[in-house]
Amino acid sequence: MIEVKNLSKQFVVKSGLLGQEEYVHAVNGVSFSIGDQETLGLVGESGSGKSTTGRLILRLLEPTSGKILLEGKDISTISDRDFRKLRKELQIVFQNPYSALDYKMTVEDILMQPLQIHKIVPPLEYKKEVHRLLHMVGLDHASARKFPHEFSGGQRQRIGIARALATKPRFIVCDEPVSALDVSVQSQILNLTMDLQKELGISYLFIAHDLHVIKHVSDRVAVMYLGKIVEMGDAEGIFENPMHPYTKALLAAVPGQGEEAQIKRRRLKGEIPSAIRMPSGCSFHTRCPFAMDICRNEIPILKEYKDRMVSCHLVDKEGV
Numbered sequence: 472m473i474e475v476k477n478l479s480k481q482f483v484v485k486s487g488l489l490g491q492e493e494y495v496h497a498v499n500g501v502s503f504s505i506g507d508q509e510t511l512g513l514v515g516e517s518g519s520g521k522s523t524t525g526r527l528i529l530r531l532l533e534p535t536s537g538k539i540l541l542e543g544k545d546i547s548t549i550s551d552r553d554f555r556k557l558r559k560e561l562q563i564v565f566q567n568p569y570s571a572l573d574y575k576m577t578v579e580d581i582l583m584q585p586l587q588i589h590k591i592v593p594p595l596e597y598k599k600e601v602h603r604l605l606h607m608v609g610l611d612h613a614s615a616r617k618f619p620h621e622f623s624g625g626q627r628q629r630i631g632i633a634r635a636l637a638t639k640p641r642f643i644v645c646d647e648p649v650s651a652l653d654v655s656v657q658s659q660i661l662n663l664t665m666d667l668q669k670e671l672g673i674s675y676l677f678i679a680h681d682l683h684v685i686k687h688v689s690d691r692v693a694v695m696y697l698g699k700i701v702e703m704g705d706a707e708g709i710f711e712n713p714m715h716p717y718t719k720a721l722l723a724a725v726p727g728q729g730e731e732a733q734i735k736r737r738r739l740k741g742e743i744p745s746a747i748r749m750p751s752g753c754s755f756h757t758r759c760p761f762a763m764d765i766c767r768n769e770i771p772i773l774k775e776y777k778d779r780m781v782s783c784h785l786v787d788k789e790g791v
């Protein structure tokens with residue numbers, strides 16, 4: 472469905488009194504694929520490049536380099552005009568359902584907009600289609616006449632999902648879709664996205680910093696750190712037996728995972744470094760409890776190891 476090859480994005484920012492240009496290395500040579508009806512969970516701390524990756528795939532941002540293939544066709548180089556025809560296939564659900572919805576519009580108008588723009592159904596069928604979309608996300612017909620502020624956070628996110636579904640997409644980027652919601656509502660929205668996937672055959676790139684959320688929805692997981700994927704594989708394998716010290720540290724931060732002594736040893740120290748001045752060698756070496764000289768000097772490559780891909784010099788070392 473979607474294939475991303477060596478994708479990179481650098482933002483140019485000005486700094487200092489003289490306004491010197493500096494480069495933020497937001498995404499650094501990321502490659503992965505997402506199959507039909509598959510969910511790839513993208514996890515990592517804030518600032519690791521998850522949202523930028525999602526936005527690059529949807530062409531909301533232009534990549535500095537790399538390719539994005541939709542069913543084998545390179546969509547990173549096609550003209551805006553040609554991309555407009557494909558636009559409806561690729562949708563996004565945002566983190567904050569309130570700011571993502573126009574508060575001056577009724578739900579009916581919000582849902583009708585994509586139907587009109589992409590000519591999904593004839594105008595006479597707009598109302599029927601809006602009701603169908605509302606039904607799909609578990610809202611009643613009366614919701615159509617209301618405004619976003621009349622709904623709870625969870626209901627607003629349902630409207631956000633209905634709007635994404637309006638164009639009958641095959642691929643949706645879910646960018647932290649439940650992190651602004653109460654925990655009690657989160658699982659309802661996660662279950663809704665999974666039910667819709669089964670019913671409609673959608674593929675998802677599911678972005679979250681919360682491992683519980685990623686575990687709940689993902690078939691495969693990619694762990695991102697400072698713009699790079701450091702570990703990627705089947706969700707079950709990653710959660711049962713994390714191999715990269717960063718993945719281990721993320722899991723150690725989750726209560727009830729693993730033995731206490733190990734948890735202490737692995738707990739993440741400090742902050743994610745600046746994406747402007749990237750550390751030498753392995754980007755994670757400044758926080759890795761196992762770092763050796765090779766980690767400080769040589770950039771590790773993401774390569775196959777057992778049942779997954781891992782980027783760590785020490786992956787087969789005892790005790791890491």
Ligand SMILES: Nc1ncnc2c1ncn2[C@@H]1O[C@H](COP(=O)(O)OP(=O)(O)OP(=O)(O)O)[C@@H](O)[C@H]1O
Nearest residue numbers: 482484495497516517518519520521522523524746
């Ligand atoms: N428009 C921009 N201009 C400059 N730097 C940016 C821009 N957008 C993102 N960045 C930087 O790129 C890096 C990756 O950001 P990104 O938002 O993709 O990370 P993230 O993992 O999604 O984090 P979060 O969950 O906080 O959004 C960060 O260092 C961020 O400050």
